[in-house]
Amino acid sequence: MPQNDMTPSADQSAWEDFRKGNRQAFERLYREHIHGLFAYGMRISSEQYVVKDAIQDLFVELWRGRGGLSPVRSVKGYLLKALRYKLLRNNKVRTRYFSDLPELPDPQNIETNILEREEEHGRHQQVRRAIDRLSPRQQEVINLRFFHACTTEEVAEIMSVNYQSAINLLHRAIVQLRHYLNTALLLLVSLFF
Numbered sequence: 748m749p750q751n752d753m754t755p756s757a758d759q760s761a762w763e764d765f766r767k768g769n770r771q772a773f774e775r776l777y778r779e780h781i782h783g784l785f786a787y788g789m790r791i792s793s794e795q796y797v798v799k800d801a802i803q804d805l806f807v808e809l810w811r812g813r814g815g816l817s818p819v820r821s822v823k824g825y826l827l828k829a830l831r832y833k834l835l836r837n838n839k840v841r842t843r844y845f846s847d848l849p850e851l852p853d854p855q856n857i858e859t860n861i862l863e864r865e866e867e868h869g870r871h872q873q874v875r876r877a878i879d880r881l882s883p884r885q886q887e888v889i890n891l892r893f894f895h896a897c898t899t900e901e902v903a904e905i906m907s908v909n910y911q912s913a914i915n916l917l918h919r920a921i922v923q924l925r926h927y928l929n930t931a932l933l934l935l936v937s938l939f940f
C-alpha cells in the first residue's frame with residue numbers, strides 16, 4: 748500500500764493551496780492520502796462500501812467547505828480524525844480492528860523462504876491474537892501509532908483525548924501486548940519441552 752510521499756511541509760502547502768480553491772492541490776491531497784485513509788477506515792469498519800462512501804463524502808464536504816476550513820497542524824491527522832468521526836457516526840459500521848494483517852510479499856527463493864513464511868505467519872497470528880485481546884481503544888491507539896505511523900500528538904488529536912491520555916493508553920496497550928505475547932511464548936515453550 749503506498750504511503751504518503753509528501754513531506755509534512757508539502758502537505759501543508761497543498762492544504763493551503765486547496766483552501767484557496769486550487770483543484771490540483773485538492774487532487775494531490777486525495778491521491779496522497781486515499782490509501783492510508785482506506786486502510787485506517789477498514790480497521791474501523793468491516794464494510795468496504797461504507798469506508799469508500801465515507802471517504803468520498805469526506806472529500807466532497809472538504810471541497811464544498813474549503814473556504815471555511817482553517818489551517819491544520821497535520822493534514823494526515825486531520826483527515827484520519829475526520830474519517831474516524833464519519834465512520835463512528837454511521838449506524839452501519841461494525842467496529843473491527845486487526846482481523847487481517849497484510850500478506851507478506853512473495854519471496855524470490857521459494858525453498859529457503861517457505862519456513863520463513865510459516866514462522867512469520869505464526870508470529871503475525873500471535874500478534875494478531877494478542878491485539879484482538881486488547882480493548883477497542885487500545886487497538887485503535889496501536890493501529891494509529893504503529894501501522895499508520897502517527898505521532899503521539901496526532902493520535903491524541905485523532906482520538907479526541909489529551910496528550911497524556913494518549914501516552915497512558917499507548918503504554919497500557921503495550922504492557923498488555925507484552926503480557927499476552929510472553930504468555931503465548933511460555934505456552935509454546937511448555938508444549939515442546
